[in-house]
Amino acid sequence: MPVPAPNLYPPFNIVRLSHVEYGVRDLAASRAFWVDTLGLQVSYEDDSRIYLRAMEERGHHCVVLAKAETPDVRVLGFKLWDDAALDTAAEWFAARGLPVAWVERPHMGRTLRTADPMGIPLEFYVKMDRLAPIHQQYKLYKGVKPLRIDHFNMFVPDVDAAVAFYGDIGFRVTEYTEDDESGKLWAAWMHRKGGVHDVAFTNGTGPRLHHTAFWVPTPLNIIDLLDLMATTGYVTNIERGPGRHGISNAFFLYVRDPDGHRIEIYCSDYQTVDPDMEPIRWSLTDPQRQTLWGAPAPRSWFEEGSVFAGVAPQEALLKAQPIVAP
Structure with a gap:
């Protein structure tokens, strides 16, 4: 079997995937699709970005739509267990010669920006702005x-x-x-x-x-x-x-x-x-x-x-x- 044995005691604790940021050419057209058609909820928007979350999510966003000249993907985000895990992750990526930077991200706490060996841009964080639950606001479902x-x-x-x-x-x-x-x-x-x-x-x-x-x-x-x-x-x-x-x-x-x-x-x-x-x-x-x-x-x-x-x-x-x- 080609699959390696699982590492049940990894160097830092990743809770789950969290969010993705897309570059999009037309924010209005993207909003019509992601919000009016798919049914995601707007957490915040301005002239350059739209932040979206799904109905059960308490975090501020799971999708960011950012105005861009050409479509692309800016980053894939993952939530870590605690600040100690975040510091360990920075050390772990740096020890393998991968990029490490602490970045400011709206609606998020301390955020580590890095990449995997293939070049996929990744960011890890612990805290994101928490919003009131909306999963029982059935009038919002669409x-x-x-x-x-x-x-x-x-x-x-x-x-x-x-x-x-x-x-x-x-x-x-x-x-x-x-x-x-x-x-x-x-x-x-x-x-x-x-x-x-x-x-x-x-x-x-x-x-x-x-x-x-x-x-x-x-x-x-x-x-x-x-x-x-x-x-x-x-x-x-x-x-x-x-x-x-x-x-x-x-x-x-x-x-x-x-x-x-x-x-x-x-x-x-x-x-x-x-x-x-x-x-x-x-x-x-x-x-x-x-x-x-x-x-x-x-x-x-x-x-x-x-x-x-x-x-x-x-x-x-x-x-x-x-x-x-x-």
């Missing part, structure tokens, strides 16, 4: 009724290397896809918070962000979103689904925002908190890996992604070919 941010999926040129690095800092593999011929990892799903994943890595030109996912109450919410998008000018923004993944068992839908950033709407995965849980292996040639019902993904799903600002993607080392829809 769109797909997003409850919380769930995971990031990244294209990377070397999935084995990504899994080794994130495993060192405590992410545990729940499921993985293996190329039968080479024995190399083609994709892997890794978690901190006890779901199937906080981060996932897909073989491809990278690093690029494949998608950010949001958890919703039921599959019926996804059907409602499809009806809404199909009748409000967004039918071409529907990329893939609805369906049920073989990997993760989740009911899913993939859509694209006005800048092409991919969003997964997601529910119905399973609990993974046991430290001795064995990862599930999938063959790259298994058609039920992508979709339990056997439907393959479109070519765009394997080839298109959002670039990280200032990071030049590299071609994938593994040339194995997944099943692609005709």
Whole structure:
């Protein structure tokens, strides 16, 4: 099995993924999609940025939309357990020759900015402004009724290397896809918070962000979103689904925002908190890996992604070919 043993005692304690910042060309168009259509809530906005949160979240934001000349991804954020973990993280990244800087971030406390060995920009923090709960303000629910941010999926040129690095800092593999011929990892799903994943890595030109996912109450919410998008000018923004993944068992839908950033709407995965849980292996040639019902993904799903600002993607080392829809 190519998956390394989990590190149950990592150098610092990552609680969960937290937030993503996107560069977008037109804030008004992005607001119409993310707020009026998907249903995220505005925490704060001005002429240059919009801060959004989902319905169950108490932190100030899970998405930042920043006005930009060209679409990109600025940073992926993660919450740490305490200030001691934050200091240890800074020392750990610096010892490996990775960039370390303490940055000022609106609505957040002390924040460490760094990057992984592939160049993915990361930030770690402990405290974010806390907002009043809104999960029982049912008049606010609209769109797909997003409850919380769930995971990031990244294209990377070397999935084995990504899994080794994130495993060192405590992410545990729940499921993985293996190329039968080479024995190399083609994709892997890794978690901190006890779901199937906080981060996932897909073989491809990278690093690029494949998608950010949001958890919703039921599959019926996804059907409602499809009806809404199909009748409000967004039918071409529907990329893939609805369906049920073989990997993760989740009911899913993939859509694209006005800048092409991919969003997964997601529910119905399973609990993974046991430290001795064995990862599930999938063959790259298994058609039920992508979709339990056997439907393959479109070519765009394997080839298109959002670039990280200032990071030049590299071609994938593994040339194995997944099943692609005709």
